[in-house]
Amino acid sequence: MNAKSIRIICVGNRYVESDNVGPRVYDYLARRDMPEDVSLIDGGLAGLDLLRFVEGGRRVVFVDALHGFVPGDLPLVLDHGTTLGEWAAGYGHDGGLAYLLRMLPAVCGNGLPEIALVGAGAPVGTDVVGHLAEMALSIATGEWHERGHNPAISAA
């Protein structure tokens, strides 16, 4: 479905301040040229239906509002293992990102890509949006890890 093997998927609702981190990061990155193998995706509220955009990928970076991990709007990176943790309790019609992440090991066709999740507790300022965008891009291209960052859960 998506020929590029690295995807940045920005998730959220741009009309709701507490949930608009992903769309704002998407808008920020959409003004830039993406590296050749990186696809930028506006994931909106698709939740479970983002599965099609994960499948076939080598590395997928989600960007979303993250609440309850660290205080305030500190940018945060959750790595592969943590991201696939058991946060979601069950499916609702809103079967959102938490549900998708928990289901991925069981349902992802063509093997599970490397997954990371970048975000901050909304509302966030413009500077944080820019920081999150650069962080997402850095993780997508591998520069993040080359620079020695490899947190399970960390304020970045």
Place this chain on the structure above:
Amino acid sequence: MSQKTILQMPVNRVEGDLDLKVEVADKYVVEAWCSGTMFRGFEQILVGRGPLDGLVITPRVCGICGTAHLTAASRALDAIAGAEVPDNGLRLRNVALMAEHIQSDVRHGFLMFTADFANSAYRKHPLYEEAVRRYEPFRGRTVIETVRETKNVLEIVALLGGQWPHSSYMVPGGVVSVPGQSDLLQCLHLLKQYRQWYETRVLGCEIGRWNDIRNASDLESWLMDKEEHRESEIGFFLRFAKKAGLDAVGKGHGNFISFGSFDLPHQTELKPGRAEDNRLVPSGFARGATVEAFDAEKIQEHVSHSWFRDLGEARHPFDGETRPYASGSEGEKYSWAKAPRYDGVPAETGPLAEAVIAGRPLFVDIVTKSGPNVLIRELARLTRPARLLEALETSIREMLTEGGDFYNPPGEIVEGVGSGLTQAARGSLGHWVKIEDKKIVHYQIITPTAWHASPRDDNGVRGVMEEALVGTLVKDDGNPVEIGHVIRSFDACLVCTVHSLHKGKSSFKMRV
């Protein structure tokens, strides 16, 4: 002396924000109050905008039935513009909406409803261990299959409409996306895969065999006929649900409503659901199984128990308003949902209502004999794809073979009044729109869940789910799984606005 308990609980595995309060006396629910806890204000967002803006904004009302909202918004503008939608435009609209229904029915069934069969409340049920193997959240065999298979059927909407959810390819006069032959062939391929899974694993038989079942006796014979039937998801559902007594709970008022949907093209092999109504799913209102002609003028919204400004009397959606008013009547007003009524009475909608109003023999037989209940309501939902899959395939084939336009320009929309009524996956959905001087001046929406999760009306009559809950036996008020069955049999869907990741937010404690 009777013992009374008040249980107040948020309800998960429904859409959005629903609080439920039930009064239990001697283990039976004797009173119930459903409360929508979020005000959204989509109608106000639309006022003052351009006539076409509803095509983009209203599909965002819901993340699971955006195609239905797009259909309703387009139909309202069709009516205002006097647009004639060409046959292929109708076919493409229908295909997308059918695909949305088909995925929703199965996801609701196996990800949300039957998850309760794996609840520890049923640990002594003889089929409990098998239910856990099938429906345990995240691990159950059927859960995993459902996620994989429904993903494929939604690709049909994405192929035809560019994306799903929140697509905006329908416009007054038709659709703006014209599929190529390869798109349509790909749709057929996806459909064939899905149908194969649905027949093999869900029904345990071919669709034609299932549709031959005409009454409760036939259903019993079908179940006993072959091991494939008994071991299919429908067979297992029937065996588990009967043993759990789900055919004896969740009766409700016994009224049904359908706005009708899937306008048929002029040239088609498809037959209308009722001879006098040229749609695949006919409109109608039924008291029990007695069907009356549908009259949209009989729809009114009551707000006496809703947190909206009271206008002194119930209003038709063309005359109503959505003005929040949360003070002054605490205790009496208890929900952000309004109370839609048809001819002054509450009515349930959704797959069972469609089946009864269309006169489908199996469902008419059971409703006539015993009234609605949780089992038959969910059975209607799980087997609705058996009706829609063939119509969907026919519609795609007709687009492949019949030439013709997909869009007929209606001209600029300057002013007018129109409504767009359709059936979403969960039931009757309506948009009522007024345009003046190229601006929206009035927009009212009634969703299926407004019919179901409404509070009491001006006459103090309970909403559909409230009524259906009364009389429910609650064996363990610490794990009231029976209440979950009743609520989820209506596939309640309140909102789909806010979602973000909340560490530790999701918990089953004190949730139904």
